[in-house]
Amino acid sequence: xxxxxxxxxxxxxxxxxxxxxxxxxxxxxxxxxxxxxxxxxxxxxxxxxxxxxxxxxxxxxxxxxxxxxxxxxxxxxxxxxxxxxxxxxxxxx
Amino acid sequence: xxxxxxxxxxxxxxxxxxxxxxxxxxxxxxxxxxxxxxxxxxxxxxxxxxxxxxxxxxxxxxxxxxxxxxxxxxxxxxxxxxxxxxxxxxxxxxxxxxxxxxxxxxxxxxxxxxxxxxxxxxxxxxxxxxxxxxxxxxxxxxxxxxxxxxxxxxxxxxxxxxxxxxxxxxxxxxxxxxxxxxxxxxxxxxxxxxxxxxxxxxxxxxxxxxxxxxxxxxxxxxxxxxxxxxxxxxxxxxxxxxxxxxxxxxxxxxxxxxxxxxxxxxxxxxxxxxxxxxxxxxxxxxxxxxxxxxxxxxxxxxxxxx
Amino acid sequence: xxxxxxxxxxxxxxxxxxxxxxxxxxxxxxxxxxxxxxxxxxxxxxxxxxxxxxxxxxxxxxxxxxxxxxxxxxxxxxxxxxxxxxxxxxxxxxxxxxxxxxxxxxxxxxxxxxxxxxxxxxxxxxxxxxxxxxxxxxxxxxxxxxxxxxxxxxxxxxxxxxxxxxxxxxxxxxxxxxxxxxxxxxxxxxxxxxxxxxxxxxxxxxxxxxxxxxxxxxxxxxxxxxxxxxxxxxxxxxxxxxxxx
Numbered sequence: 001x002x003x004x005x006x007x008x009x010x011x012x013x014x015x016x017x018x019x020x021x022x023x024x025x026x027x028x029x030x031x032x033x034x035x036x037x038x039x040x041x042x043x044x045x046x047x048x049x050x051x052x053x054x055x056x057x058x059x060x061x062x063x064x065x066x067x068x069x070x071x072x073x074x075x076x077x078x079x080x081x082x083x084x085x086x087x088x089x090x091x092x093x
Numbered sequence: 094x095x096x097x098x099x100x101x102x103x104x105x106x107x108x109x110x111x112x113x114x115x116x117x118x119x120x121x122x123x124x125x126x127x128x129x130x131x132x133x134x135x136x137x138x139x140x141x142x143x144x145x146x147x148x149x150x151x152x153x154x155x156x157x158x159x160x161x162x163x164x165x166x167x168x169x170x171x172x173x174x175x176x177x178x179x180x181x182x183x184x185x186x187x188x189x190x191x192x193x194x195x196x197x198x199x200x201x202x203x204x205x206x207x208x209x210x211x212x213x214x215x216x217x218x219x220x221x222x223x224x225x226x227x228x229x230x231x232x233x234x235x236x237x238x239x240x241x242x243x244x245x246x247x248x249x250x251x252x253x254x255x256x257x258x259x260x261x262x263x264x265x266x267x268x269x270x271x272x273x274x275x276x277x278x279x280x281x282x283x284x285x286x287x288x289x290x291x292x293x294x295x296x297x298x299x300x301x302x303x304x305x306x307x308x309x310x311x312x313x314x315x316x317x318x319x320x321x322x323x324x325x326x327x328x329x330x331x332x333x334x335x336x337x338x339x340x341x342x343x344x345x346x347x348x349x350x351x352x353x354x355x356x357x358x359x360x361x362x363x364x365x366x367x368x369x370x371x372x373x374x375x376x377x378x379x380x381x382x383x384x385x386x387x388x389x390x391x392x393x394x395x396x397x398x399x
Numbered sequence: 400x401x402x403x404x405x406x407x408x409x410x411x412x413x414x415x416x417x418x419x420x421x422x423x424x425x426x427x428x429x430x431x432x433x434x435x436x437x438x439x440x441x442x443x444x445x446x447x448x449x450x451x452x453x454x455x456x457x458x459x460x461x462x463x464x465x466x467x468x469x470x471x472x473x474x475x476x477x478x479x480x481x482x483x484x485x486x487x488x489x490x491x492x493x494x495x496x497x498x499x500x501x502x503x504x505x506x507x508x509x510x511x512x513x514x515x516x517x518x519x520x521x522x523x524x525x526x527x528x529x530x531x532x533x534x535x536x537x538x539x540x541x542x543x544x545x546x547x548x549x550x551x552x553x554x555x556x557x558x559x560x561x562x563x564x565x566x567x568x569x570x571x572x573x574x575x576x577x578x579x580x581x582x583x584x585x586x587x588x589x590x591x592x593x594x595x596x597x598x599x600x601x602x603x604x605x606x607x608x609x610x611x612x613x614x615x616x617x618x619x620x621x622x623x624x625x626x627x628x629x630x631x632x633x634x635x636x637x638x639x640x641x642x643x644x
Contacts, residue, residue, distance in 0.1 A: 003180035004386060004434070006173060023236070024170040025436055026179060028385035029392060031543060036436040039443050040163055044243070063109045135430040135438070142426040146636045146644040147470050148419075148453050151426070152446060158429050159442035166435045204635055204644075254644075262642050370430070378433025380558065381494050384551025391550065 005054060007033040009041050012049035019051050027052075100301050105231040108174040116300050119293070120230050121175050122191070123302065125182045128168035129193035133186075133367050135161045137201040138210055146204055153250050154207065160247065164240045171232040187372045195353060196279050198361030205258055205265075205272035211251015213273070213280040213318070219244055220314045221284065229301030252321065259326050273322070274330045281345075282353040284311040290350075315343050406579030408462035409482065411523065412472070413577065413617050414511075415455030416483035419473060420625070421504060422448035423632055424491060433494055440540060444501070447533040454526050474636035478626045479619040485612055486569035488625045495555070495562035498544040503566055505538035506594040507573045507587065514582040523581060542598045549602025556603065563599065564607045571611030 004026040010019035022041050027033035033052040041047065061069055077083045086093055096112055099105070106112055139158045145151035169179040185191040196214050201207060222244070225237040258269035285291055285307040297303035305313075315334070322329050333346035355361070425445030432438040456469040467475075486504055491497050512534060515527035548559040574588040599606050615621070636644075 003178055004382065006170075023167055023239070024173070025166060026434065027436065028382075028547070029389040032385065032547075035540065035543070036440065039440040040166055040436060043159070043163070043439075043443070060109060063107070063111070132430075132435065139430045142429060143423060143631050144635050146474075146639075146642075148449065148456075148473055150644055151422075152449050152453070155426055155429065155442055155446050155449065159439055159446070162429070162435055162438040162442070166439070169435070257643060262639060264639060265642055374431040374433075377431070377492075378437075378494065380552070380554055381433035381437075381548065384555030385547045387551045387555070388547040 004028045005056065007037070007052045008055050008058060009033075009037045010051040010053070011037075011041055011047035013046055014048055019049065022046075024055060030054075100229055103301070104229075105234065106229050107231045115296070116302075117175055119297060119300065119302060120233065121172055121177055123297075124168055124172040124175075124233055125177075125185070125191050126193060128165045128172060128182065129186045129191060130197065131161050131165035131168060133193040133197045133371060135165075136367055136370055137197055137199070137363075138207055140201045141204060141207050144204070145207075150254070157211075157247055157250065160243050164243070167236040167239055168233075171230075171236040174232045183375065187368070187375060189359075189368070192357065193367075194283060195356040195361060196283050197367060198356050198363045199275070199279055200363050202275075203268050203272060205255065205268040206276065208251045208254030208258060208269065209272035209276040211247055211249075212255055212321070213251075213276050214283070215244060215247040215251060216318060216321075217280045217283040217314050219248060220310050220317065224304035224310075227304060233302075252325070255325050255327065269325075270327055273327050277330050278348065278352070281311055281314070281348050282350070284308070284314065286350055286353070287348075311348075312342055315345050319343050403579075404462045404464070407520070407581070408459050408579075410577060410579035410581060411455055411462060412459040413482035413484075415452050415459055415472070416481050416616075417487055417504075417508075418448045418455060419452035420481070420483045420628065421487040422446075422452055423628055424487065425497075427492070428497065431492075441497075444537050444540065447530075447537065451526065451530045451533070458522050458526070470636070474633045478621055478629060481619060481621065481625060481629070482617055483621075483625075484569065484572045484616045485614050485622055486566070486572065488616070488628060489569075489622055490624050490628075493558070493562060494544075495548055495558045496565060498541050498548065499559070499562040499566040500569075501537060501541035502545050502595060502598060503570050503573075503591075505534045505541055506591045507570075508534040509538050509594065510587045510590040511582060514587070518581050520581060538594065545598055545604070546602045549599075549604040559602065560604050563604055564609060567607040568609050568612040569614070572614030572616065575614065575617070577617050 005028075006024050007027055007030075008024050009022050011022045012019045025033065025036050025040050027036045030052065034050060037050050037052050042050070096106065096110070096116075099110070106116075135158050138154060138161075142151065142154050142158065145154050169182060172182060173179060182191065186193065196217075201210065219241065222237055222241055226234055226241055228234040228237065255269050255273070258265040260266075285294075288294060288306045288308045291307050294303060294306060298306070319329065319334060331346045333344060335344055337344045356364070359365075422445045425441055425448060428441040429438055429445070432441055452473075453469050456472045460467040460469065460472055486500060491500065509531065512527040512531040515523055516531055518524050518527070545559060545563075548555045550556070551559075570591075573591070574584045577584055596606060
């Protein structure tokens with residue numbers, strides 16, 4: 001008998017912040033995964049909301065394609081405000 | 094970026110990156126052994142949950158042993174990012190093919206042992222673990238950040254237990270001293286064999302898995318612990334401990350590593366007992382795990398049909 | 400002639416002992432659960448119960464007025480002075496039994512604490528208001544496991560039914576009259592059954608048709624098993640009279 005499936009756990013630490021990946025756990029189904037996540041990852045008031053996602057359902061980018069995926073953004077410096085010159089004394093810009 | 098460049102720049106290796114087989118194998122072995130230590134480590138302290146001498150201590154101890162379960166869980170999860178299953182790792186533990194820290198093969202004979210484990214064993218573990226928060230493998234490092242954050246109360250509660258005992262009745266004080274006498278040398282062994290007898294250390298340091306040598310960490314632990322023992326009013330069972338002005342460190346006696354190797358070989362006081370307890374829990378729980386899987390499969394069919 | 404605070408104190412002590420003895424049994428599971436995740440879950444439940452016990456024991460000591468602390472009450476009373484029900488005191492090492500017991504106990508505690516949360520005694524209402532959230536989670540946890548084990552494999556179905564049959568006789572004691580009761584125990588009976596029975600049905604199990612156990616814990620009449628539990632729990636504390644821990 002194989003182990004229960006793996007689930008990835010995301011916690012919203014407080015209202016106003018997004019859910020952040022905190023780790024994973026094993027659970028037989030979604031209901032139990034959510035409850036296990038509560039018991040494993042929020043014992044010290046770390047969260048106000050939880051997501052669990054079957055680890056097998058996550059689609060991840062391939063590190064081998066990292067160059068093609070992410071390098072083209074390198075030379076688009078005009079997307080960042082620091083690219084632009086603002087005359088001295090001009091505010092709220 | 095390739096593996097060597099990443100390490101050269103003190104970058105972090107992440108699960109799907111290419112990595113040398115040896116690096117992966119070393120990490121799996123080390124993380125698994127670390128995880129096994131956490132869950133076997135539940136037993137010596139768990140041994141006193143039912144007998145904790147106050148309700149406050151009982152609550153603290155339950156929360157602490159629960160944390161060990163959590164730490165084991167975080168670590169198994171980190172190992173699983175390297176393409177192994179927790180079930181397989183547990184199987185290797187249960188069949189003796191993977192080890193756990195030898196310190197947990199010593200018995201907790203008195204309540205003071207719970208204090209000594211918190212103060213000395215968790216203290217040594219923290220010295221070992223803090224550098225692992227900067228380990229080159231991202232998931233291991235992140236798990237260790239979480240573990241270290243949670244562990245900070247463990248050492249303090251152990252110190253507090255011993256402090257209370259050493260300032261209590263003569264019988265309590267004797268209990269505290271006895272525990273420290275028994276746990277001091279095994280705690281020093283937790284840092285592993287001496288550097289010139291530690292074959293894998295150099296490679297682990299080059300890979301950024303290990304940041305400091307066994308002997309450096311052992312020295313750090315001694316330097317940290319000696320003044321704490323003075324604050325407790327307890328004696329460390331080593332007549333050779335004294336401050337060395339020249340080195341800027343405490344000198345201490347020679348650790349008897351034949352004892353460590355004996356325990357690793359399986360001849361510690363509790364090796365069989367610890368493993369039997371773990372295997373027993375796993376086997377007794379098999380019907381529960383199978384039932385939950387069967388229910389999940391039935392539910393999936395029902396939902397599919399609905 | 401009992402004074403009102405004496406009878407209230409006895410009543411509170413009964414609830415405290417239920418929680419304490421239950422926590423003591425739950426603590427056994429830590430390092431023995433079927434899966435690591437469950438070690439954490441059962442420890443959380445045990446810690447909640449222990450927390451309830453501590454607050455209730457302190458309050459019972461206050462009502463008694465002799466200056467006894469939570470530890471005096473937990474560690475220095477003998478079997479005949481304990482007021483917990485039989486449901487919680489018997490040894491258990493089967494996960495199905497533990498979940499069956501928790502289902503019954505948490506269902507009862509849920510209704511009890513919900514009622515106590517609006518009682519005129521502000522201390523008791525405060526404790527209950529906090530505890531009602533905790534036991535809701537315990538009930539949820541037990542219910543999900545009873546359903547999974549009942550409707551899991553052939554083996555788990557049989558074991559879960561056997562566990563439910565074994566625990567069910569101890570349910571009745573929870574609804575018997577108690578001196579000083581702030582909430583009429585009998586009034587909780589239908590409410591508790593309404594929580595348990597749908598779970599049993601969803602688990603494809605049968606509600607056991609069994610005679611109630613003798614009981615008598617509220618009067619200090621226990622099974623032989625409580626003595627061993629207390630001997631283990633109390634021995635260290637009692638070996639060092641007056642010591643601080």
